[in-house]
Amino acid sequence: DTGVSQDPRHKITKRGQNVTFRCDPISEHNRLYWYRQTLGQGPEFLTYFQNEAQLEKSRLLSDRFSAERPKGSFSTLEIQRTEQGDSAMYLCASSFRGPNEKLFFGSGTQLSVL
Amino acid sequence: QQPVQSPQAVILREGEDAVINCSSSKALYSVHWYRQKHGEAPVFLMILLKGGEQKGHEKISASFNEKKQQSSLYLTASQLSYSGTYFCGTEIGKDSNYQLIWGAGTKLIIKP
Numbered sequence: 001d002t003g004v005s006q007d008p009r010h011k012i013t014k015r016g017q018n019v020t021f022r023c024d025p026i027s028e029h030n031r032l033y034w035y036r037q038t039l040g041q042g043p044e045f046l047t048y049f050q051n052e053a054q055l056e057k058s059r060l061l062s063d064r065f066s067a068e069r070p071k072g073s074f075s076t077l078e079i080q081r082t083e084q085g086d087s088a089m090y091l092c093a094s095s096f097r098g099p100n101e102k103l104f105f106g107s108g109t110q111l112s113v114l
Numbered sequence: 115q116q117p118v119q120s121p122q123a124v125i126l127r128e129g130e131d132a133v134i135n136c137s138s139s140k141a142l143y144s145v146h147w148y149r150q151k152h153g154e155a156p157v158f159l160m161i162l163l164k165g166g167e168q169k170g171h172e173k174i175s176a177s178f179n180e181k182k183q184q185s186s187l188y189l190t191a192s193q194l195s196y197s198g199t200y201f202c203g204t205e206i207g208k209d210s211n212y213q214l215i216w217g218a219g220t221k222l223i224i225k226p
Contacts, residue, residue, distance in 0.1 A: 004155075040218065040219070041218055041219070042116075042201045042203075042216030042217050042218055042219050043156070043201070043203075043216050044216070045213055045214070045215075048213075056213070091155065091156075102146070102158040102161060103146075103148075103156075103158060103214075104158070105155035105156045105157070106155055107154065107155045108155060
């Protein structure tokens, strides 16, 4: 069990650029979540996968955000045409099965949009 | 729909006790508690299912009052390592596809 890993840890980009983040969950976990967290707030749900299927996407998420989890393993989160409001910590978490299972979080990717 | 945590912040001396509350306006299926230290990922503490059970984790325990739609986290004889921000995540069940909705957090500072 090597834990959930995210890459990169930090990303600085200019407004309008596209960015992509990667998350490698714990290998036997079938659920993978993406959250966004800003200073002083709890994690905000973005989307989640059960295996390779994206089961839910937040209604608050603009079309500039897309996520994939090919083959049910690692996942990528892409933000197109970044805006300053996208600056936040992007957290990935994985779990085994569904309800009442504890989430294992990665250390996150800190995005700064200039 | 976001649960309300109180207090927003608390400062304690090492060895003192603290209570952190999490209240929801909706009926809850379960409550999850996590602790996040600055610059680190949130770490799981415990899950409480409806039924009023109380769980413990070292000197940290929690209760879940289904009727009041609230949970409380109890930190006894606090240690320096307890410092961090505590988040509750609430599940309202299948209507939300079992998604966790997170509170804004309670920042806990322990002084020696």
